[in-house]
Amino acid sequence: MTAVGRLLWLLLALVAGNALAAEKVRYCDYPVYPPISWSDGKQVRGLAPSVVKKLFGELGYEVETVVLGNWKRCLLDAAEGRVDVVLAYSTAQRQQSMLFSTVPVLREEVALFINRQHPVQFERLEDLAHYRGGLLFGESYGVEFDRMVAQNDNIEWVSDSRQNFGKLIRGRIDFITQERRTGQLYIESLAGAQDIVALPKALSVDYLRVAVSRRSPLASQMPQINAQLQRMVDAGDIERLLDESEVTYRDMINLPVNEQ
DSSP: OOHHHHHHHHHHHHHHHHHHHHTEEEEEEOOEETTTEEEOSSSEESHHHHHHHHHHHHTTOEEEEEEOSSHHHHHHHHHHTSSSEEEEOOOHHHHTTEEEOSSOSEEEEEEEEEETTSOOOOSSGGGGGGSOEEEETTOOOOHHHHHHHHHHOOEEEESOHHHHHHHHHTTSSSEEEEEHHHHHHHHHHSTTOTTEEEOSSOSEEEEEEEEEETTSGGGGGHHHHHHHHHHHHHTTHHHHHHHHHHHHHHHHHTSOGGGO
């Protein structure tokens, strides 16, 4: 092979390598929100990773799942373009660095979980200023809630939901803000959680959406992403994946320890 031929071959290989690299989507997850996402100790499971793999698989991409130490890290890496995709609520701050799907993945109701032994009176958001709450790093439940938290400094931040519920069981905090579906799954299996209940009045209702980093090549693919998401919704794929996720999680937590 001539020198020119070798150079041409190297250039073609480089172009092909870049094309293949462009076909991989880096998806960041913090798997502590069953049935949305959780870890079985070996891999990330749940609705979120299943939706992302099906969505981008249909669009011709391979999905690489990235797990970081807390949810705040996922959001930061998405903002900086180190990962391409997360599933999250849309907020004004997040919209500065991410593009959100117009088609929602899931409607979620955020509830207050309390200990019946330590009642909490909740009619208005301002009522929570009198109590101690627990949130995960990076969580946001709207501008007004975030403002209340900032003004009153009444939140203890942790990186694990089970740690939060453990503090609620022991009376170290007064409430947890948690997606209702996720919270109910936790207290079904958590020792000592018989007095933990969700208040009927919702703190908020929001929608989990596919969020793409504005620094990702995928940013130009939002019309295709929305169209494929709509096809999945219309076909009942997301509802089916959610049902499967709930069944799988319950089966997992009911296994004897030595079988997990």
